[in-house]
Amino acid sequence: MSTIQILPPHHDAKQIGHFLVSTPTGGVGPASELIKERLKALGEPTPTFAATHRHKSQGLDEQLYDALATFKITTAAVAMHLDRDWRSKLFEQLDSLLALEDWEAADPPPSIESFSTLLRMLTSLRPERRPGLGATEDGNFIASWTTTKDDRLTIECLTGDIARWHLAVTIDDERERAAGITPVHRLAEVLQPYAPKRWFRDAEQVRAG
Amino acid sequence: MPSKCVPDEHHVVRYVPWARLRKDEHDNVLGVLGAAFKLRDAETYLSATWAEFFAAGSRQACVIAAIKAIRTSQIVVRPRSGFAVGNVQRVKDTCLADKQKHKIRVIHEPQTDNSGHAALHGWPHDNDPLLELLAEDAWSETILNKDVMVSAVTITR
Numbered sequence: 001m002s003t004i005q006i007l008p009p010h011h012d013a014k015q016i017g018h019f020l021v022s023t024p025t026g027g028v029g030p031a032s033e034l035i036k037e038r039l040k041a042l043g044e045p046t047p048t049f050a051a052t053h054r055h056k057s058q059g060l061d062e063q064l065y066d067a068l069a070t071f072k073i074t075t076a077a078v079a080m081h082l083d084r085d086w087r088s089k090l091f092e093q094l095d096s097l098l099a100l101e102d103w104e105a106a107d108p109p110p111s112i113e114s115f116s117t118l119l120r121m122l123t124s125l126r127p128e129r130r131p132g133l134g135a136t137e138d139g140n141f142i143a144s145w146t147t148t149k150d151d152r153l154t155i156e157c158l159t160g161d162i163a164r165w166h167l168a169v170t171i172d173d174e175r176e177r178a179a180g181i182t183p184v185h186r187l188a189e190v191l192q193p194y195a196p197k198r199w200f201r202d203a204e205q206v207r208a209g
Numbered sequence: 210m211p212s213k214c215v216p217d218e219h220h221v222v223r224y225v226p227w228a229r230l231r232k233d234e235h236d237n238v239l240g241v242l243g244a245a246f247k248l249r250d251a252e253t254y255l256s257a258t259w260a261e262f263f264a265a266g267s268r269q270a271c272v273i274a275a276i277k278a279i280r281t282s283q284i285v286v287r288p289r290s291g292f293a294v295g296n297v298q299r300v301k302d303t304c305l306a307d308k309q310k311h312k313i314r315v316i317h318e319p320q321t322d323n324s325g326h327a328a329l330h331g332w333p334h335d336n337d338p339l340l341e342l343l344a345e346d347a348w349s350e351t352i353l354n355k356d357v358m359v360s361a362v363t364i365t366r
Contacts, residue, residue: 101287103227107227132233136244137247142244146233153340154243
């Protein structure tokens with residue numbers, strides 16, 4: 001008599017979303033609407049990934065695993081709008097941010113609603129440079145860009161495609177600050193007076209201390 | 210032990226989780242995010258550790274002693290976390306200069322697991338621009354946990 005061992009299907013979260021079959025599209029306007037629709041649909045909790053109402057009985061490692069998987073699957077839905085290498089490195093950042101050994105036990109994993117806002121923002125702004133990623137104590141993603149001149153842009157991704165942003169720039173030797181809460185689709189316009197390319201172009205990359 | 214104010218010329222050290230460190234796109238740490246100083250809903254003051262309480266000599270030695278105290282407290286210090294160091298006077302001045310004029314009192318309130326614990330009373334619950342300013346300036350000095358060995362630290366500014 002032989003024994004068959006069945007292992008729980010616990011896949012490597014780092015591999016989720018890396019292999020995609022997508023057809024790129026070129027249109028900007030319709031594409032934007034498509035992203036919006038897909039993110040809206042994916043923002044709804046499913047039986048498989050009820051990320052917005054995780055069971056408290058779930059261990060932290062399972063919560064982080066589920067969250068990471070959800071974020072990558074959500075990203076896959078709009079993969080055609082993100083460069084493959086850019087997306088792959090974003091996944092590495094997500095893996096790093098949500099690493100169990102570095103995660104605060106008191107913090108909930110970032111919510112799928114906040115991630116949808118982050119993704120919507122990234123596909124809207126289309127920055128060459130990816131942001132540094134962080135998270136608030138109450139489950140929102142933080143995207144930040146910093147230049148060599150210490151010009152800072154920090155965006156907290158709230159639910160419902162809303163961004164809470166702060167910036168500090170030096171213009172003509174004067175330090176200037178601004179802050180606001182803005183729908184993601186208007187961010188590019190709101191940031192325009194501060195020449196946002198300073199943050200989004202690769203050439204402005206900051207060197208770590 | 211009676212509570213007393215932490216002197217203005219002294220420093221406070223706050224534990225900063227990996228998720229609240231400011232990074233570039235390659236995860237190089239550049240400093241701390243304003244979110245590092247945000248109160249949780251149930252908190253009524255901001256917790257930190259009084260560096261000079263440990264009277265270890267130079268400022269650097271005091272900061273290292275404070276970090277060691279944090280490591281032995283109930284806080285679970287994660288490998289890639291960091292610590293933000295701020296001068297008491299500068300933190301208070303920055304808060305008072307805000308348009309909401311927050312008057313902060315930095316009180317030594319020892320706890321069973323950290324005799325150098327300091328409580329920053331009057332800390333705002335909802336003033337993100339001020340927290341970003343603190344992270345950029347008055348409380349921006351950042352030390353990574355991995356860099357704190359027995360004797361040497363690297364300070365990112």
